Amino acid sequence: MKYVNAILCLILFTSLACSGDSNDIQNDIPDTGGAQPVDESIWLIDKRLVVDGGPGKDGIPALTNPETISAESIAYLQDQDLVIGITNGTNQIAVPHKILDWHEIINMDNFGTTLAIVYCPLTGTGIGWNTTINGQTTTFGVSGLLYKNNIIPYDRATDSNWSQLELQCINGELAGTIPETTVFPELTWGLWKKLFPDSRVVSTNTGFSRQYSIYPYGDYKSNNDRFIYPIPPLTNNIPSKERVYTIYSGDKAKVYRFQNFENGKIIKDAFDGRDYILIGNSEFIMSFELNETNKDLDFSYEFNNTEVIMKDEQNNVWSIFGKAVSGPKKGQFLKTSHTAMMGYYFSVESFYPEAEFYN
Numbered sequence: 001m002k003y004v005n006a007i008l009c010l011i012l013f014t015s016l017a018c019s020g021d022s023n024d025i026q027n028d029i030p031d032t033g034g035a036q037p038v039d040e041s042i043w044l045i046d047k048r049l050v051v052d053g054g055p056g057k058d059g060i061p062a063l064t065n066p067e068t069i070s071a072e073s074i075a076y077l078q079d080q081d082l083v084i085g086i087t088n089g090t091n092q093i094a095v096p097h098k099i100l101d102w103h104e105i106i107n108m109d110n111f112g113t114t115l116a117i118v119y120c121p122l123t124g125t126g127i128g129w130n131t132t133i134n135g136q137t138t139t140f141g142v143s144g145l146l147y148k149n150n151i152i153p154y155d156r157a158t159d160s161n162w163s164q165l166e167l168q169c170i171n172g173e174l175a176g177t178i179p180e181t182t183v184f185p186e187l188t189w190g191l192w193k194k195l196f197p198d199s200r201v202v203s204t205n206t207g208f209s210r211q212y213s214i215y216p217y218g219d220y221k222s223n224n225d226r227f228i229y230p231i232p233p234l235t236n237n238i239p240s241k242e243r244v245y246t247i248y249s250g251d252k253a254k255v256y257r258f259q260n261f262e263n264g265k266i267i268k269d270a271f272d273g274r275d276y277i278l279i280g281n282s283e284f285i286m287s288f289e290l291n292e293t294n295k296d297l298d299f300s301y302e303f304n305n306t307e308v309i310m311k312d313e314q315n316n317v318w319s320i321f322g323k324a325v326s327g328p329k330k331g332q333f334l335k336t337s338h339t340a341m342m343g344y345y346f347s348v349e350s351f352y353p354e355a356e357f358y359n
Contacts, residue, residue: 060104068093086182158174255349
């Protein structure tokens with residue numbers, strides 16, 4: 001049985017994605033197709049499922065404080081391309097998947113915080129991690145290792161390995177440490193530039209020679225039967241590559257689908273002892289954690305292709321980042337969900353097989 005893993009190497013040297021049949025299922029230890037074994041140190045996960053993706057440590061180069069340019073100067077993005085949006089409370093930056101597909105991690109300490117954007121193109125999951133850990137600021141790099149098709153970053157201060165979807169350090173000096181997370185909205189470039197026409201955007205002038213106009217994984221994100229490494233059979237009748245929004249809490253997860261937000265909708269929900277409000281339509285989903293002062297407020301969906309997405313009964317008008325842009329609470333922020341991100345459905349079931357679903 002042969003599975004394709006060479007693609008992670010080849011993206012460094014070619015603009016053409018690899019092809020092959022890697023959609024068979026093996027329920028024990030995956031055939032890594034010749035990938036190198038991982039080290040023999042202690043891991044907090046099943047080390048047999050940790051595989052070397054091919055390019056080696058830093059073979060996929062993380063970026064640090066990349067150049068940004070004005071949204072009106074962007075020529076390499078199409079309206080349907082996905083971006084992750086970040087803000088420092090005043091200014092916004094769009095981080096395109098077209099950059100993240102090739103670099104996976106962007107370290108930023110020049111935007112009001114010490115932040116690493118950690119993105120895995122194989123699971124479609126992106127989140128922010130605070131790079132100040134135990135009082136020491138570091139950066140993250142791409143280890144070249146994968147766990148259940150998901151990125152394993154490493155921190156450069158201690159060389160410890162982390163799992164994005166396990167949401168903890170899994171190997172090394174910091175094993176068991178949980179990252180401080182930042183939740184980002186993920187939406188199309190066409191919508192982002194309507195919301196924030198004055199924003200900055202990560203440029204293709206990264207210092208690396210990459211063909212950012214080309215998706216390096218071929219039909220991967222649209223082919224529900226294709227995986228770089230095999231997965232167990234899915235138990236729910238949901239397409240494996242359907243993009244879903246998931247809130248994570250410890251070893252629990254709750255899944256929300258775009259179909260839950262048809263024509264624009266606000267959902268109040270409770271999960272694992274916390275109250276949430278979720279806002280979405282066919283193009284985005286975002287969530288915020290409610291507290292005693294706002295959990296009983298009535299919110300209404302107010303999205304009209306500006307940064308405003310909702311209004312509350314006290315006449316506060318809120319942006320997609322949870323900032324009150326007008327009203328009595330102007331300048332204040334709602335608390336984003338503890339940990340949440342968009343991702344391909346199969347990744348949720350791979351890591352959280354008992355995940356709940358909003359119905």
